[in-house]
């Protein structure tokens with residue numbers, strides 16, 4: 001029987017396994033982290049590693065769209081891409097996760113209102129599992145895969161990929177050990193993107209650089225965004241900031257949610273993210289406001305650029321994320337706890353393990369300008385969004401900037417070596433990661449049929 005090894009038990013790895021179990025294959029999924037029941041949200045390592053990947057303690061907002069959370073048209077024709085998205089939605093449906101119903105007329109109104117302010121609003125089908133319900137979903141989904149024969153090697157770190165004569169042969173493990181495989185899918189997520197880059201470059205395979213998404217997490221009283229959230233749970237807005245003509249967008253809106261730290265221990269950086277619980281709500285809504293930066297000459301590595309900014313932000317924040325009010329940023333002064341909590345109308349931050357400071361000390365002027373302009377444009381659609389009391393947390397860094405070069409089945413230049421998910425730079429969210437896992441798995445099956 002042919003053996004497939006999958007590195008990473010996040011959405012990309014698990015959905016790849018879901019596709020492969022229908023065939024006569026031996027499937028092993030390897031992950032550095034623990035089983036879902038043993039993971040603790042309060043431990044930084046557990047937050048991003050283990051069964052379910054960084055999806056487990058995410059907000060569980062699933063976007064069912066071909067071009068949100070990754071661009072499936074790079075790999076599939078439009079009809080096939082939509083078929084795959086619908087297939088993924090149906091799998092979630094089997095676990096009682098359903099897209100929220102949308103009011104098309106209100107969505108159209110918002111689209112029109114946004115367009116008049118130079119902002120694009122993209123209505124999409126979305127489901128929301130909620131961070132507090134995700135562990136049950138992951139347990140059920142991974143348990144069903146185990147019932148169908150998938151084996152898991154948890155708390156096991158893959159060190160390298162072994163190839164011979166242009167074909168993959170298996171994986172070496174940190175601390176010794178070898179897993180033999182006829183096909184391998186590398187799906188190590190954002191947390192494993194540097195490792196993936198090292199491995200892929202070590203094999204002499206080419207990589208490309210996606211634009212890096214850098215920005216802040218914005219936090220406002222929930223009431224400010226209530227009308228928009230009623231139309232779309234995770235509204236997607238796209239702006240073009242006038243000064244530098246850069247793209248700015250909203251990402252991962254967490255209604256009544258919490259801002260959380262995102263720690264990349266190996267790189268020595270701390271950033272922020274957001275999540276929302278379905279059963280316990282805060283009085284605030286937060287979202288990422290991101291600008292996309294592309295680099296050409298002489299430095300192409302957007303991943304290195306993003307990391308160096310993240311290191312500076314971590315240094316300026318004394319190892320904590322920086323928190324600043326919009327009013328202080330506008331007035332070119334640092335925030336202090338005294339200034340942040342001066343009046344009863346001030347927004348109470350949901351993340352307090354932060355350093356009040358000055359975001360413009362950490363982010364390049366171009367990025368700060370993009371973000372301020374983007375927020376001001378969006379405030380024309382959502383009044384109050386750019387008020388002085390609005391809170392900004394730095395840094396939000398989306399680490400999918402390194403793109404492993406592959407064919408349309410996500411196979412690299414090495415026979416049998418496939419990639420999927422955020423770590424390979426081919427997705428940017430749970431839905432996209434799941435879809436690319438499926439594409440890689442289908443590639444393995446197709447290749448097996450022709451072998």
Ligand SMILES: Cc1cc2nc3c(=O)[nH]c(=O)nc-3n(C[C@H](O)[C@H](O)[C@H](O)COP(=O)(O)OP(=O)(O)OC[C@H]3O[C@@H](n4cnc5c(N)ncnc54)[C@H](O)[C@@H]3O)c2cc1C
Nearest residue numbers: 008010012032050053054058061158189192421422429430
């Ligand atoms: C706080 C937070 C909130 C989020 N909210 C949302 C949301 O609401 N909606 C959404 O769509 N997305 C959200 N995301 C993003 C989403 O979680 C990711 O896009 C998605 O999980 C990516 O899936 P993946 O399979 O590519 O990687 P991951 O889910 O990151 O999984 C990768 C796995 O690979 C393992 N791994 C890495 N390297 C190795 C190695 N060398 N050996 C063995 N194992 C390894 C890791 O331990 C990890 O478990 C959120 C992320 C965070 C952190």
